[in-house]
Amino acid sequence: MTIDYSKLVKGLVGSKVPKPLSGTLSGHAAGEPFDKMVYAEIKKQYPKNTFRQYEFLNDLYLRNPHAISLKQKHQLFNSPTVLFLLSRGKTTTSTWSEERQFEEKQDDTADILVTDGRFYELIDVKTKNLSKKALPPNIISSYKLAQMCGYMIDNKDYGILNIKYIEIEWLEEDKYLVCKNAHYGDLFKAKPSTLYINWAAAMQIQFFVSGLDQTFDKSMNEWTHQYLKHFVDSVYRRAKYMVQEYAKPFEKYLK
Numbered sequence: 001m002t003i004d005y006s007k008l009v010k011g012l013v014g015s016k017v018p019k020p021l022s023g024t025l026s027g028h029a030a031g032e033p034f035d036k037m038v039y040a041e042i043k044k045q046y047p048k049n050t051f052r053q054y055e056f057l058n059d060l061y062l063r064n065p066h067a068i069s070l071k072q073k074h075q076l077f078n079s080p081t082v083l084f085l086l087s088r089g090k091t092t093t094s095t096w097s098e099e100r101q102f103e104e105k106q107d108d109t110a111d112i113l114v115t116d117g118r119f120y121e122l123i124d125v126k127t128k129n130l131s132k133k134a135l136p137p138n139i140i141s142s143y144k145l146a147q148m149c150g151y152m153i154d155n156k157d158y159g160i161l162n163i164k165y166i167e168i169e170w171l172e173e174d175k176y177l178v179c180k181n182a183h184y185g186d187l188f189k190a191k192p193s194t195l196y197i198n199w200a201a202a203m204q205i206q207f208f209v210s211g212l213d214q215t216f217d218k219s220m221n222e223w224t225h226q227y228l229k230h231f232v233d234s235v236y237r238r239a240k241y242m243v244q245e246y247a248k249p250f251e252k253y254l255k
Contacts, residue, residue, distance in 0.1 A: 001046060001116055005164065008041060009182035012168060016176040030177060031127040034168045038125050039112050051113045053086060054102040061096055070094045079160045081151040082120055085109045085144075109140070110163075120161040126209055128169045130180060136211075138204040139165070140187075142197040145205065146231045149224035158220040163187040167209030185212035188220060192227035199238050 017033035043050040051059065060076055067073045073093055077083040086109060087093060088102060096102065110122035126137050140163075152158055169181040194213040198206050216223060 001049060001114060001119070001121070003042065003045070003114065003121065003164075005166070005184040008038075009166065009184050011041065012038070012166075012179050012182040014179065016173070016178040019172065019175050019177055030129065030170075031125065033177065034127050034170070034179070035111050035125040038123075038166055038168075042112060042114060042123070046114055049114050049116055051115070052104055053108040053110050053113055054104050056086065056113050056115070057088065057096075058101045062098065062101075078118070079120075079157050080155045081148060081157045081160055084151050085122070085148060085161070086113070086120075109144075119159075122161060122163045124163070124165050126165060126167045128167060128208065130169050130171050136196070136206040136208050138198075138201060138206055140205050142195075142203045142205050142231055142234070146228060149228050152220070152224050153228075158224075165209045165212070169210075183210040185209045185214060187212075188223050189214045189216050191216045192223060192230045195227070195230065197231070197234050199234075 015037060017037055020030060020033070039050070039052065061067065061073060064073075064076055067076055070090055070093055073096070074083055074087065077087070088096075092102070111125050112123040114121040114123065124139070126139075128134065128137075163186075165185045165187065167183045167185075168179050169183075170177045170179050172178075190213045195205050196207060198204050
């Protein structure tokens, strides 16, 4: 399966979605309609392989009714890394049943998942209101990404997945939000050292997809090691800053 992202984003330009009924044009309310539109476009091309993350889990468990226990459900995954990124918590997974299937969660790792059961393409859709200045959005937890790298290294699990991002730039026109431009980026083509970690925003990596570096040309093995070095170095810098700014000024009061 090969998604032509260049063709996909070109086809999004000029498309429109209804303005949210809630009246708010920020965050999830504005992004969700475009997210669903991208999902529908990809599903046209790969109808049997395109899922929302919760749909994939429900489908996997429904196709394997013999997997009852948590361990059995986890064994359905062919990759410890994919298991880590896509599975739900232990309690909710243990109590899953045909009558109690998963529903969508806003903090799912992937908005869209395309898979043939061997390789997993995780796709996240971001939106940008061109009428307002905005800071780069939260992309993914830097800690979760570090954990993912650890799983890949421990299990030599490098060729199992990719993480792609689509950015839709839009403007409000009458009762619609109209896509004026669209971009795509590959997380693993970004030099890890260029990824900005906002420690004040729950350790989130933040960037605009249109500005994402795409010059990394080494192996996935190398990417994981470079990212972990970047992450660990950032942790130590942050720890030093926290001690200097928030501990040192009060040490004189300690007995």
